[in-house]
Amino acid sequence: MKPEFKTVGKVGEIAPGSGKAFEFGDQMVAIFLEADGTYLAIDDLCPHMGASLASGNFSDGIVTCPWHAWSFDARDGAWCDNRRLKIDTFQVRIQGDQIQLAAVESDESAGGSALGGGASYGGRPGGGSIKKTEACDSCETNDDSETDPQTPE
Ligand code: FES
Numbered sequence: 001m002k003p004e005f006k007t008v009g010k011v012g013e014i015a016p017g018s019g020k021a022f023e024f025g026d027q028m029v030a031i032f033l034e035a036d037g038t039y040l041a042i043d044d045l046c047p048h049m050g051a052s053l054a055s056g057n058f059s060d061g062i063v064t065c066p067w068h069a070w071s072f073d074a075r076d077g078a079w080c081d082n083r084r085l086k087i088d089t090f091q092v093r094i095q096g097d098q099i100q101l102a103a104v105e106s107d108e109s110a111g112g113s114a115l116g117g118g119a120s121y122g123g124r125p126g127g128g129s130i131k132k133t134e135a136c137d138s139c140e141t142n143d144d145s146e147t148d149p150q151t152p153e
Contacts, residue, residue, distance in 0.1 A: 001105070003091055003102035003103070003104075004102055004103070005091070005095075005101065005102040006024065006025075006100060006101055006102070007092060007098045007099070007100050008022035008023065008024055008029070008031070008097075008099055008100065008101050009022050009031070009098075009099040010097050010098060010099060011097045011098070011099060013096070013099070014031060014032070014033040014039075014099075015033065015034050015057055016031070016033050016034070016037075017033070017034070017035050017039070017059070018033065018058055019031060019032040019033070019053070019054040019055070019056070019058050019060060019063065019074075019118075020046045020054050021052050021054035021055075022099070022101070024090070024101050027043065027045075028043075028044035028045065028052070028054075028094055029041050029042070029043065029054045029090055029101055030042050030043070030044040030052070030054035030063070030074075031054070031092060031099060032054075032058050032063065032074050034061065034148075038097065039092040039094070040061065040074040040075055040089075040092065041074075041089060041090035041091070041092045041101055042072060042074050042077050042087055042088065042089050042090070043077070043087045043088040044090075046065045046067065046070060046076070047070075047079075047087055048065065048067070048068055048070050049067060049068070049123075051065050051066055051067040051068075053065055053072065058074070061073055061074050061075045062074070062080065065123040072087060074089075075089075076089060077089040086103070088103075089104050090102065090103060090104060091103075098130060104128070
């Protein structure tokens, strides 16, 4: 199925090396602009307690939540403390001077392995979840598969 892109903002609204939150349907999406001009998009609400990830520190594709410093890889949504857990990512494209987003189809929509059955947890106001995904070796932080995302440090 072809992705359905929707305009959310204009080129120039995001400074290189930073992020900004945009409304996309009924949720907020954090779009980051890397120094090389690459746009990355993830769910804006931190799954810990709902901070806006767009306002976090962004460096080399990694965004650090401004409230309690959980870090996420904006390239694939992986939580850096356990890359098997991911938040939603979105496709970004530039059409003229418009920034457009489209949802990424995931296995979760077909009854996948969302932790907590897709319910909200940890006080997250957006009602989302971290999804359990395949392991990845690219993360430079620890990969403690026993980490419980509902028990923050
Ligand atoms: S709200 Fe993001 S780490 Fe706590």
